[in-house]
Amino acid sequence: SQTIHQWPATLVQPVGSPLSLECTVEGTSNPNLYWYRQAAGRGLQLLFYSVGIGQISSEVPQNLSASRPQDRQFILSSKKLLLSDSGFYLCAWGFRDRRNQYEQYFGPGTRLTVT
């Protein structure tokens, strides 16, 4: 079965510090991968998605970046965090099943607090 991992689970970082959040997927190959951010009490905002190694599409221009160095690894980074970067970061992977129906599942999330 497929599993998606995220770490760390929680993170407290000062303003201006760098960020690196990692997401890995097991049990599948060549998945679509996504990074979402959820501000407190709000909906999900799609930040980046990737359809393959080295292929990143950005949905929202900001001080964050994403990379996909390996097929099942997706990394969210920042060189200098802002207070507004605080939130719950969710990685997700998507695939089409045998009926060509699209499914998407989420990792456990990383709660980031920028102080």
Place this chain on the structure above:
Amino acid sequence: AQKITQTQPGMFVQEKEAVTLDCTYDTSDQSYGLFWYKQPSSGEMIFLIYQGSYDEQNATEGRYSLNFQKARKSANLVISASQLGDSAMYFCAMREGNMNRDDKIIFGKGTRLHILP
């Protein structure tokens, strides 16, 4: 323009009653998919149900069913016989993209459901 609209920011429902969570969407694609997710206080996003735009029958998964009205562009989630554990945030989402790999999902702002004992 907002593509997924959930007009109910919060709902209070008595336990064992049926619940309908509203969702309307906007797309010009012929092929799309609609999802509902549940997010309890723990933060995890739990996939509940999926409806493809070409599916003729409404999707059902246990106590969850999706009332798909294509002409009205609505995809309401119905929870039968609600339980206390159903208290959570519920998100409607839509998959846009063609039949290739450019799939991505856009989420509504969510509805917070409170089940009362």
